[in-house]
Amino acid sequence: MKKIHVGAVAAAAAAALVMTGCSTGGGDASSDTVVIDMWAGSQSDTDALNAQLEIARKQNPDLKIELRTAPWGDFFTKLTTNMASGNMACVTGMNSGMLSSYTDGFLELSDADLKTAGIDLADFSAGADEILSNKGTMYGVPFDIATMLVYYNADLLDAAGVAHPEAGWSFDDFEATAKAATKDGKYGFAVGMGDFQWQALPIAKAGQQPVEQDGTLALTDPAFVDAASWYSGLVTDEKVAAPVASASDTGWGENQYAGQNAAMAVDGTWNAVSYLNNDAGFTAGMTTLPSGENGSLGLILGSGFGIAKSCKNPDAALKVLGSMLSPEAQDYIASSGRSYPARTASQPLYFESIDEQFRPQVEEVFTKAFEQVQGQYVSDNWSKVGTYIQPQLVSVYNGQETMENVLESAQQQFGK
Amino acid sequence: MSTTTYTPRRGTLARTESRQALGFVSPALAGLALFTIVPVVLSIVMGFFNWPTFGDKEFVGFDNYVRLFTQSPDFWPALRNTFVFALLYVPISVILSLLLALSLSSRIRGRGALRVLFFIPVVTPMVANVLVWKMLLQPQGLFNGLAQSWFGVQLPNFLADPQWAMIMVVVMSVWQGLGYNMLIFSAALEQLPESVVEAARIDGAKGFRMIWSVMLPMISPSIFFASIMTMITSLQVFAQPQLLTGGGPGNATQPLVQFIYNQGFKFQELGLAAAAAWILFAIIIVLTALQFRAQKKWVHYEH
Numbered sequence: 001m002k003k004i005h006v007g008a009v010a011a012a013a014a015a016a017l018v019m020t021g022c023s024t025g026g027g028d029a030s031s032d033t034v035v036i037d038m039w040a041g042s043q044s045d046t047d048a049l050n051a052q053l054e055i056a057r058k059q060n061p062d063l064k065i066e067l068r069t070a071p072w073g074d075f076f077t078k079l080t081t082n083m084a085s086g087n088m089a090c091v092t093g094m095n096s097g098m099l100s101s102y103t104d105g106f107l108e109l110s111d112a113d114l115k116t117a118g119i120d121l122a123d124f125s126a127g128a129d130e131i132l133s134n135k136g137t138m139y140g141v142p143f144d145i146a147t148m149l150v151y152y153n154a155d156l157l158d159a160a161g162v163a164h165p166e167a168g169w170s171f172d173d174f175e176a177t178a179k180a181a182t183k184d185g186k187y188g189f190a191v192g193m194g195d196f197q198w199q200a201l202p203i204a205k206a207g208q209q210p211v212e213q214d215g216t217l218a219l220t221d222p223a224f225v226d227a228a229s230w231y232s233g234l235v236t237d238e239k240v241a242a243p244v245a246s247a248s249d250t251g252w253g254e255n256q257y258a259g260q261n262a263a264m265a266v267d268g269t270w271n272a273v274s275y276l277n278n279d280a281g282f283t284a285g286m287t288t289l290p291s292g293e294n295g296s297l298g299l300i301l302g303s304g305f306g307i308a309k310s311c312k313n314p315d316a317a318l319k320v321l322g323s324m325l326s327p328e329a330q331d332y333i334a335s336s337g338r339s340y341p342a343r344t345a346s347q348p349l350y351f352e353s354i355d356e357q358f359r360p361q362v363e364e365v366f367t368k369a370f371e372q373v374q375g376q377y378v379s380d381n382w383s384k385v386g387t388y389i390q391p392q393l394v395s396v397y398n399g400q401e402t403m404e405n406v407l408e409s410a411q412q413q414f415g416k
Numbered sequence: 417m418s419t420t421t422y423t424p425r426r427g428t429l430a431r432t433e434s435r436q437a438l439g440f441v442s443p444a445l446a447g448l449a450l451f452t453i454v455p456v457v458l459s460i461v462m463g464f465f466n467w468p469t470f471g472d473k474e475f476v477g478f479d480n481y482v483r484l485f486t487q488s489p490d491f492w493p494a495l496r497n498t499f500v501f502a503l504l505y506v507p508i509s510v511i512l513s514l515l516l517a518l519s520l521s522s523r524i525r526g527r528g529a530l531r532v533l534f535f536i537p538v539v540t541p542m543v544a545n546v547l548v549w550k551m552l553l554q555p556q557g558l559f560n561g562l563a564q565s566w567f568g569v570q571l572p573n574f575l576a577d578p579q580w581a582m583i584m585v586v587v588m589s590v591w592q593g594l595g596y597n598m599l600i601f602s603a604a605l606e607q608l609p610e611s612v613v614e615a616a617r618i619d620g621a622k623g624f625r626m627i628w629s630v631m632l633p634m635i636s637p638s639i640f641f642a643s644i645m646t647m648i649t650s651l652q653v654f655a656q657p658q659l660l661t662g663g664g665p666g667n668a669t670q671p672l673v674q675f676i677y678n679q680g681f682k683f684q685e686l687g688l689a690a691a692a693a694w695i696l697f698a699i700i701i702v703l704t705a706l707q708f709r710a711q712k713k714w715v716h717y718e719h
Contacts, residue, residue: 080684101684104471245554246575247664261556387682391664398576400665413489 033064034320037089039075056323088308090317094140095303096131100378106139107307117322127300128342130375135215140306144339146269147298148200154283156263165287167368174290178240181263188240190262192253195386200266202227207294211377217415219407229403236399243398247391276358288369300373385414462690480691493667494675502650504586513594517601535595546659549588578668581661589656597642604638636715
């Protein structure tokens with residue numbers, strides 16, 4: 001009896017191992033098929049990708065092109081597994097904020113590669129080449145671009161009798177507006193908890209990023225520390241923003257703004273349309289980040305496609321990548337209003353997709369916001385830095401800790 | 417029919433039957449192996465490796481354990497937070513639910529409805545519970561609003577203050593878990609043997625004496641069960657701090673499980689996470705064994 005049991009358990013375990021081994025396989029395509037892997041959260045996302053796929057198929061009739069999709073959250077988990085098992089799709093989607101963890105899987109793109117793909121970076125927005133680059137090496141070409149803006153609630157500003165901010169405003173204007181709009185239980189501004197949301201103003205004010213171009217962490221650089229301390233001082237000293245209630249409120253500033261508790265907040269261009277058409281029914285407006293003595297440095301962010309290092313037929317993959325970023329494909333995403341395209345020639349189509357009453361403002365602010373932008377520099381452990389700082393920010397906003405101390409200890413811990 | 421002629425046959429039959437039985441249980445065994453045994457063994461192995469989600473794995477022996485105890489800035493605070501939470505949560509939860517069960521055991525009107533009411537937080541999703549508590553506790557929330565309009569007092573920012581945050585996580589957890597233990601105690605109290613209770617009553621026991629010397633000893637197996645289960649769940653606490661305080665401010669409310677989650681799924685350090693998980697496992701096993709040893713002194717199984 002005992003023997004049989006042991007045997008059965010061993011057999012079951014062996015079967016289990018075989019099964020787990022199998023699950024990572026599959027999806028292998030013959031070398032003349034180019035697989036595109038991209039995130040898609042809804043049917044409309046998939047439809048849009050299929051429309052671009054059609055364009056790519058038409059331009060490359062000799063190639064078989066297949067599309068794989070997964071929702072945003074699962075996409076990166078799946079990509080990790082695919083990379084580990086050497087099963088990464090030849091053309092793989094990537095986002096500027098995620099790239100640093102995945103550079104190992106992507107082919108470094110050379111000028112010759114871009115030529116094969118039929119891409120001339122001069123046709124793209126300035127700074128677009130930095131979006132999917134890490135430490136000066138380019139791993140992908142973006143299809144859309146984004147940056148951070150200041151959004152305002154026009155109704156709250158009107159009620160407080162404050163003029164609406166205009167593109168190109170200064171940090172003094174920003175403070176004056178926030179102060180004047182802080183009354184009747186409403187706050188003039190809402191501080192951010194997300195990396196992009198809270199760092200946008202300090203970066204603009206300091207005129208530099210908390211990381212150097214080579215990936216060295218520079219959180220304690222005096223200019224950045226000053227700007228960041230000024231930022232947290234909006235809550236603790238100026239009292240023009242509410243203290244954050246909990247470290248789990250990761251979207252604090254954006255939620256306070258959307259909930260009409262604050263007149264201004266910082267968020268990305270990707271949310272422009274949803275704020276303009278907000279459900280709460282307030283009149284939303286937007287403007288560029290304010291500028292100071294050091295200009296108004298913004299980050300250029302975005303998503304695009306790269307080529308897998310393990311790809312067996314990189315030339316075919318590059319051609320497909322070129323088609324996915326061709327003027328036709330870019331015109332399509334622009335005119336559908338899905339996102340702001342990276343190709344300069346396609347950008348006007350995006351504005352045309354926006355409701356007429358908002359169009360002039362969006363066009364002016366977007367154009368101006370992308371004038372002074374820089375690709376985001378990240379250190380190798382950037383996600384750890386963010387995870388460490390975020391819960392500490394709560395203590396800073398509540399006056400139990402200083403911004404300087406938090407940046408200092410983060411630098412000590414992660415700057416080695 | 418003599419038994420001797422059938423003995424060998426019965427043996428073969430038994431063997432065939434056990435083989436067939438094995439055929440029937442093999443799906444379950446395969447499932448157990450695939451989803452329990454393999455991951456458990458794998459996690460032990462992982463604990464001895466530098467195991468990034470992607471990239472080369474490297475055998476490091478006990479390095480992960482050494483790193484946790486000597487280098488990781490968040491490990492000791494996480495361990496401390498877990499123990500602080502358990503030390504506050506277990507006694508409060510057990511005592512309160514016992515009191516609740518006792519006060520609902522007498523035949524008062526609407527006790528069924530009251531029991532349902534106290535049990536509701538157990539069955540509602542944690543995310544919803546936390547959302548409501550956040551709305552009560554935040555500075556623009558109900559508590560601060562009432563305190564200001566009635567007494568003109570500004571309450572602290574509960575979830576952002578290092579001391580208050582942990583207290584609020586405990587308070588919310590007690591509220592959430594109260595109904596479950598109450599139900600266990602209520603069931604035990606309903607099952608009290610009439611004869612013993614009556615005999616005690618004839619002897620003149622009532623009130624506190626009745627509860628302390630008669631009822632509590634008789635429901636001690638339930639108290640033991642409830643306190644063991646409550647302790648284990650409290651050492652594994654994750655959802656309440658993750659959702660209510662995000663482990664913050666700083667790492668003031670980050671328990672061990674959240675630490676493990678962050679190491680494994682945010683920082684991709686699976687080896688370190690596995691090592692920390694086995695430390696948690698060891699702590700739970702040791703504490704449970706100690707409780708089992710101590711129960712001989714105070715748990716009575718005979719009626």
